[in-house]
Amino acid sequence: MKKVGVFVCHCGTNIAQTVNCEQLAEAAKTLPGVAYSTEYKYMCSDPGQTMIKKAIEEHNLDRVVVAACSPRMHEATFRKCVNGAGLNPYLLEIANIREQCSWVHSDKTKATAKAEDLIRMAVAKALKNEKLTPSVIPIHKRALVIGGGIAGIQAALDIADTGYQVDLVEREPSIGGKMAQIDKTFPTMDCSACILTPKMVDAAQHPNITIIAYSEVEKVEGYVGNFDVTIRRKATCVDPVKCTGCGLCSQKCPSKTDSEFECNMSQRPAIYSPFPQAIPNKPVIDQEACRYFKTGKCKICQKICASDAVNFEDQDELVTIRYGAIVVATGYSLYDYNQYGEYGYGQYPDVISGLDFERLVNASGPTMGKIKRPSDGQEPKTVVFIKCVGSRDANRGHDYCSRACCMYTAKHATMVRDKIKDSQAVVFYMDIRTPGKNYEEFYLRAVEEYGVTYVRGRVSRIYMESGNLIVQGEDTILGTQILVVADMVVLATAMEAQPDAAEFARKIGITFDQNNFFNEAHPKLRPVETFSAGIYLAGACQGPKDIPDSVAQAGAAAAKVVALLSKDEMATEPIVAEVNTNHCSGCGFCVPVCPYKAISLKTLTERVHGSVAWGPAGKEITRQVAEVNKGLCQGCGACTVNCRSGALDLLGFTNEQILAEVDSL
Amino acid sequence: MNENVIQVSGKSEISQIMREIARDLLQQKTVSLVIGWEKGILPNKSAPAFITQSHDTDKLVFDEYCYHNLTKYLLQRKGSGLKTAIFVKGCDSRSLVGLVQDNQVPREDICIIGISCPGLMEERNTVIPAKKCETCYTSIPVEYDFLIDCPDTKTGDDEPGGSFAHRELSKVENMTLDQRDTYWQTMFQGCIRCYACRNVCPVCSCKECCFDLTSPDWVGKGNNTSDNSFYHLVRAMHVAGRCVSCGECERVCPINLPVMLLNSKLSLSIEELFDEPPASMNLDDTATLSQFKPEDPEEFM
């Protein structure tokens, strides 16, 4: 015989003023299964909790209902309390008679009647409650960071510094990411390479960091603490152990193709490192550009290599490694401005993107840092900058603001004024957004000290006239049309999710938003966690971000990883789905509805009785049944509704418990 | 697949071809059981036949009284790995696809002999075409290993979500709310909860049915209108997006309840709401309620 104790809280006068608590406690005594009932001014207080514990012992209570504030407030408190008296914490139920009763009603009779019903429901459910125990899963103490940009590098360094092993996977031949392409950083105008490359070296030399470059994550299986990640190491055709990184092969390579690192503004050989400070500084062969792979002839690099490192037989390799935690730092991509007809669909060579400009102005870039316009190599005197290209434009681009463009445009305009004598820099803008430390000051300096012209308005068209670019726009402050004869136009293109972001998210089991940026678990309170336990986010893969924000987020993600890895094992919430294999027909309808890929089918062998001669009567058959991975299951219960036979049930919210609540009224 | 299509000149030849195929399959031990139809004891009623010996294959017939959808018998060999050959009409083939999709029957264990169907006669009034044939748009099986292709193929005037189903539904939809209430109240009151509709339903393939369970006690086991209503509504939801409109539930109902109306209502709603093809038209389909589109209609804001 189950014995329920009901404890009604007055919450001072919060509950008692609209609900007759004494009457409630009396009425509760008459409910089936209730062996004890009482009320008290503050149940959550020390004396209140002592009262509950004492009652459990004195009256041998095996279920407890606390009628008080919302379970979102004090369920944890009272669970701990009943556990202190030797009861399993999941034998507790809360009747929410404050937030959902006394605070929202004024008629004391009706409110008391409702509170009675709420207690009746809680008692009915409590009678069906069962002991639940968390299961324990081991934590594998190794972390994976996916993406070797500044966010990934920072996260890897921060994790490695605490003593845990980190693998840093990068799909390009070198780590460094977008920041390696950038010339200077706002608002300090530090040289980007000067602050990035030491970090790259640190990562390479760190005893706890293994850089796995020119590789991509192929598959993620498992769950928090135990991810089995399959990584594809793309064939580099260069043995990294033998290669000394002398660079002779690159110099002699006769095959040339556009350099991605230089935004296609110069050529690179087929056997290449993307940039001089690349890490690892071992070249790879781009098989699509290589003459040998295209024609079967050449092999100059192999002949010239003193250490015999070139191996044309090299194949892609799949390795599977177990990790306890994963940081996703896959970065962003840039909006393709060729979709903008008014900016010439990419036909005008002197209309370039902000990143192109970074390379043009960089001392080791295609023009050795001299700003020369792409069409004829002349130094441009008038440079027009257009902001929000693809940002804040729902029609052709994205709704959102890309956050960094206002600042880097101010930086670019400053650099034009600084580097080119008698130059003019004109910026077309919608708004100026400078929310960062020293950002507004930086923008003001561009206007006041460097004399950059800011025009508020959109550009409606760019066209060519007698060899000049004509930028036609509107100055909405003056309310006039303006034409600017420009030598070069720089577009501040939107930061957008990587083209394969959605596919990647599905692969590793995280979610993404309408713009394909990865979802954080909570926009305010869990900004670096994902909905999948053990997977964290850093950098612009979560949304447009500048460098300091990316670095800060990387540190935060690293702290989460370290907190996880510092434990040997972790307890999982016992509110998970459970399969009754006797009822399960193995139809698999539960499998696709699970957002955590926690359900799989396993095969059972059993002896069956049959009624027909041509059946397998008396023989063994194999059949499939659903199996829930308790480490992955987060307890949403979506599977239980798709299970027609009710073979799947959600512990803590079972079909029987919910039906008991419905039936109790 | 083409060499496995056997052309016949008329429906009278179908039975003969069936026997030949069945005999070959049994003799070559490709399968250990053939499920088909044989002449019944009563005139105008053919019965399921389970043939394990090649010399018994002469019993097989196909005529306008082969109502039975045989596919559900496959569940009795579930998990045994035994190979079975089964005859399917167009409508039956979809339920077989459903069983494969529901992971109940491995496709490789089944030899499907399809018959492009010349149409059936009504069971209780054998001079008019069967009601389910009026709504038919898949007289040629959607999946088969062998196909007995008959030129007399009869397809109803219908297409997916077509006029016949709409006509039937509109009879109820045109009623007022109160009239509909009374209509169904009467229907559900009449139900004797014999579960024939469930037992015959080829997509009701659960190992244990929720209506049979006592814990949780989803539905009272007695016969009362409220519980009868629960049964019919929940069954309709359970087959939503999976019902292949074979009409067997309605055919077997001993008191002629219009059970298919509920299923048709949901099938047509699925088409309207989610723009999805009818269930189990091919093996790669995913069930409606196991998937979603973020851009599904939004009525609940």
Add this chain to the structure above:
Amino acid sequence: MTMDNGQWTMDNEMQRQQGTSVRLDSVGKDWDPKILVFACQYCTYAGADLAGLSRLQYPTTTRVIRVPCSGRTNPQFVIRAFQKGFDGVLVAGCHPGDCHFSTGNYFTRRRYLLMTRLMEFVGMDPRRFRVCWISGSEGPKFQQVVTELTDAIRPLGPNHKLRDTELSSLVGGIGR
């Protein structure tokens, strides 16, 4: 409840015989419907708590069952609620895209788009059954939805559709 039990049963029988709904005049203006709410704990339940924190007043007609996700709300629970004598049911969860479990409410939406059509098809008054999205920050919306639902159901009178009258006559009006 102010409703008189004897009166209640009579109404129920009367309209069952006549096949018509009970109207406001026959049940009295002070009759309160009983409404069951299935609220997902991350959004709607939190929204209801917020309504409480903000002291937003609404009728005492609702009883909330907390579920982890609206995707946990089996349509069978809804029918059961009508069987057991509730006059209205509300299923509420996070807005699409906001689900704590990322996709649960998308399945809810599909399922209940069908369910609402089926219920209406068999003669259930659509005003008695609502599905809606109420986020954790929408305390006022929770107040508004339950108030509207109560106001919509009150003139309809007690629900008889699907109701297990054999049970209700036994216990004399579902514990009212």
